[in-house]
Amino acid sequence: MGLFDRQNKLVKSWISVTEESQIDQLIKASYDKPQVIFKDSVSCGISVGVKSRLVNDWANLSEEVDFHYLDLLSYRSVSNYIAQVSQVIHQSPQIIIFHRGTVVANTSHHAINVNFIRDAVAGIS
Numbered sequence: 001m002g003l004f005d006r007q008n009k010l011v012k013s014w015i016s017v018t019e020e021s022q023i024d025q026l027i028k029a030s031y032d033k034p035q036v037i038f039k040d041s042v043s044c045g046i047s048v049g050v051k052s053r054l055v056n057d058w059a060n061l062s063e064e065v066d067f068h069y070l071d072l073l074s075y076r077s078v079s080n081y082i083a084q085v086s087q088v089i090h091q092s093p094q095i096i097i098f099h100r101g102t103v104v105a106n107t108s109h110h111a112i113n114v115n116f117i118r119d120a121v122a123g124i125s
Contacts, residue, residue, distance in 0.1 A: 013058075017070040020081040026068055027085070030098035034065045034121050038112075039072045039079055041092040050093045050112045057114035064121050065097075099124050 017037065026035040038054065041047045072079040072092060083090040091108035097120050105120035
């Protein structure tokens, strides 16, 4: 699956999530660095717009967090697992941010943007 920036280059720093075990690993990794999950519904117009904004602004945030991308239509069981372990009700599109093993922020739909992620990460002590 390709995730591309404005110059049509793959956003290599986005980690594709395809298995539940990756969620357990990213929660453990959140003790070292904030972990962001973007749940994308590839058939949803809102999701397309949100993903485009994230891709276009990604260079402004790429070093601050690890970013995980989930195509929830292809991996619905993984999306359900995220809802279970995070205790965040599923929405689409959706951002969930883990730090030190817990959810520190989440949002959905038009509220998703790099500034939301940056502000959430800045508020982590």
